[in-house]
Amino acid sequence: GNSVTQMEGPVTLSEEAFLTINCTYTATGYPSLFWYVQYPGEGLQLLLKATKADDKGSNKGFEATYRKETTSFHLEKGSVQVSDSAVYFCALSPDTGRRALTFGSGTRLQVQP
Amino acid sequence: GAGVSQTPSNKVTEKGKYVELRCDPISGHTALYWYRQSLGQGPEFLIYFQGTGAADDSGLPNDRFFAVRPEGSVSTLKIQRTERGDSAVYLCASSSTGGDSPLHFGNGTRLTVT
Numbered sequence: 041g042n043s044v045t046q047m048e049g050p051v052t053l054s055e056e057a058f059l060t061i062n063c064t065y066t067a068t069g070y071p072s073l074f075w076y077v078q079y080p081g082e083g084l085q086l087l088l089k090a091t092k093a094d095d096k097g098s099n100k101g102f103e104a105t106y107r108k109e110t111t112s113f114h115l116e117k118g119s120v121q122v123s124d125s126a127v128y129f130c131a132l133s134p135d136t137g138r139r140a141l142t143f144g145s146g147t148r149l150q151v152q153p
Numbered sequence: 154g155a156g157v158s159q160t161p162s163n164k165v166t167e168k169g170k171y172v173e174l175r176c177d178p179i180s181g182h183t184a185l186y187w188y189r190q191s192l193g194q195g196p197e198f199l200i201y202f203q204g205t206g207a208a209d210d211s212g213l214p215n216d217r218f219f220a221v222r223p224e225g226s227v228s229t230l231k232i233q234r235t236e237r238g239d240s241a242v243y244l245c246a247s248s249s250t251g252g253d254s255p256l257h258f259g260n261g262t263r264l265t266v267t
Contacts, residue, residue, distance in 0.1 A: 044195070076256075083157065083258035084196070084244070129195050140186070140209060141256065143195030 042067045044130050046144035053120055053151050061115040061147045063104075063130035071132040073097075073106050073113040074141065078127045087128070120151045155179065157259035159245050165265045166235055174230040174262045178247030185228050186256065187220055188244040196244055202228060235266045
């Protein structure tokens, strides 16, 4: 079946540090890949997505590249801010017509000033 | 505009009781999803509606769980004979058409079964 594996948190960084959150997936075919973010006290919201191999999703300074050869979709940001502190979820949507997202377990990011 | 609204935000119930959780999606969104999130885990799919019909209910864990969306807008998730293992945050999300259109999540209902 489909699955998503994320690096465990919490990840603690100083402001302006470089961020990488690893995500690998298992799926048949060509799934779409997503990063969702949950800020404190708020609902999950879409951060970025990529729908085919070698696509790069980007938003708010975050980027992730769909790597089919390594089945990965790592999230990166060059310079984090305190306001980026949140829980980040990697997710996939299979290409089988089933619409349900499969989520990873989430990675908590804490950015210290 | 208004986002996805879930009520109540918190629900405490005794083992064996019946509970209903409500979701008001964004107006005009035809697709509606229910997920369950246990502590330290990512959301786990329960059921997906397209309009009034359940297009995919393969995530419902057993027949104690049931969901309806009679008019294609508000949805209710119903849990019979609750068990302590049902304790979790129940998330609702809607999207404009389903498919790869982004999901808009509510803040969830935290259910605690004592």
